[in-house]
Amino acid sequence: MISVISFLFILGILIVIHEFGHFIAAKRLGVKVEKFSLGFGLPLWLKKKNDTEYSVNLIPLGGYVKLAGDNLQEYTNHPDEYLSKTPAQRARIIFFGPLLNYILGFLCFWLIFFVGYPTLTTKIGGLIDGFGAKDAGIQVGDQIIAVEGERVNFWEDLQRAIQAKKGARKVLLSVLRENKEYNIEVKIKEKQIDDVLGKKHSVGMIGITPRDEIIKVRHNFLKSCVLATEKTWDLTVLTYQAIWRMITGKLSMRESITGPLGIFYITSKAASMGMIAVLHLVAVLSVSLAIFNLLPLPVLDGGHLVLLAIERIRGKQLSLKTERIITQVGLTLIISLAIFATYNDLLRFFGDKLKWFIK
Numbered sequence: 001m002i003s004v005i006s007f008l009f010i011l012g013i014l015i016v017i018h019e020f021g022h023f024i025a026a027k028r029l030g031v032k033v034e035k036f037s038l039g040f041g042l043p044l045w046l047k048k049k050n051d052t053e054y055s056v057n058l059i060p061l062g063g064y065v066k067l068a069g070d071n072l073q074e075y076t077n078h079p080d081e082y083l084s085k086t087p088a089q090r091a092r093i094i095f096f097g098p099l100l101n102y103i104l105g106f107l108c109f110w111l112i113f114f115v116g117y118p119t120l121t122t123k124i125g126g127l128i129d130g131f132g133a134k135d136a137g138i139q140v141g142d143q144i145i146a147v148e149g150e151r152v153n154f155w156e157d158l159q160r161a162i163q164a165k166k167g168a169r170k171v172l173l174s175v176l177r178e179n180k181e182y183n184i185e186v187k188i189k190e191k192q193i194d195d196v197l198g199k200k201h202s203v204g205m206i207g208i209t210p211r212d213e214i215i216k217v218r219h220n221f222l223k224s225c226v227l228a229t230e231k232t233w234d235l236t237v238l239t240y241q242a243i244w245r246m247i248t249g250k251l252s253m254r255e256s257i258t259g260p261l262g263i264f265y266i267t268s269k270a271a272s273m274g275m276i277a278v279l280h281l282v283a284v285l286s287v288s289l290a291i292f293n294l295l296p297l298p299v300l301d302g303g304h305l306v307l308l309a310i311e312r313i314r315g316k317q318l319s320l321k322t323e324r325i326i327t328q329v330g331l332t333l334i335i336s337l338a339i340f341a342t343y344n345d346l347l348r349f350f351g352d353k354l355k356w357f358i359k
Contacts, residue, residue, distance in 0.1 A: 037065075042057060072320045097301055114218065118276065132207060162205065164204065188206060239291045266281065299330030
């Protein structure tokens with residue numbers, strides 16, 4: 001039950017923030033908002049305030065803002081209608097949805113860095129046979145405090161420093177053991193690994209695993225802001241690289257795309273790990289949602305922005321027939337992607353149970 005509530009809560013936040021972006025931009029430009037809906041299908045709650053009808057519906061997988069005169073069939077040339085505005089003004093209304101999702105992601109990252117997040121220390125929890133650490137006399141319980149004189153405070157720093165020494169034969173480690181510091185030279189092995197984008201990289205390895213010792217790391221206001229900016233930017237670059245690699249066939253779509261079932265499964269895991277894990281998930285999903293919505297596909301916000309750019313170049317709006325064809329193509333693409341993602345989630349997260357059920 002907690003998993004369902006967490007899933008609906010997170011999904012609801014992402015949808016409300018996105019639609020509120022469209023809503024507030026439309027209001028500021030004097031466009032009448034007829035409906036603000038969270039979810040689809042049968043209304044569970046309805047309220048009308050001023051000219052806008054607010055609703056929460058049965059199926060929580062999405063939402064929408066209905067603007068007056070937002071299609072050629074309804075357009076009456078009234079100044080408070082969507083199509084009465086210039087292409088640039090309409091683009092602002094469209095863009096504000098993804099923009100608020102992007103800002104939400106950044107704020108969540110900032111809060112994580114400011115409040116504090118758990119991370120592993122540099123204590124050794126295990127040694128792998130055939131690698132340099134064990135041969136050099138490194139022991140379980142040792143704490144590595146520096147690599148070639150460079151201080152390392154967390155496991156992530158240590159891992160990055162060791163992997164960067166891929167071309168070296170040995171690396172000098174400063175090790176703390178029973179409150180005494182030792183300098184130990186360790187042989188490095190170069191290994192090929194796959195990164196999150198499926199690219200092969202050579203890294204240095206010495207054969208150590210972390211101890212299950214976790215500390216909380218916090219940063220001040222300004223440092224948290226800088227780190228959140230870097231994190232948001234890195235996630236943006238990584239996402240676009242992943243999309244490009246999927247388009248070019250270098251990255252498996254089956255292993256990379258997640259739908260509602262997958263998000264539910266991930267949300268359940270995050271909820272059991274605490275608030276920081278939930279915040280991190282909201283940040284990643286919110287930034288990802290912003291990027292996805294800005295893709296130049298019909299029906300998505302990015303597709304609308306492309307059409308507005310074409311309209312501005314042509315100097316006139318697309319015909320009703322063209323608008324309908326583009327909408328139908330866009331809906332077909334989105335529905336196909338949703339079906340593929342759901343099928344993929346079933347195989348990825350519930351494959352074993354499905355095989356047992358079929359048998």
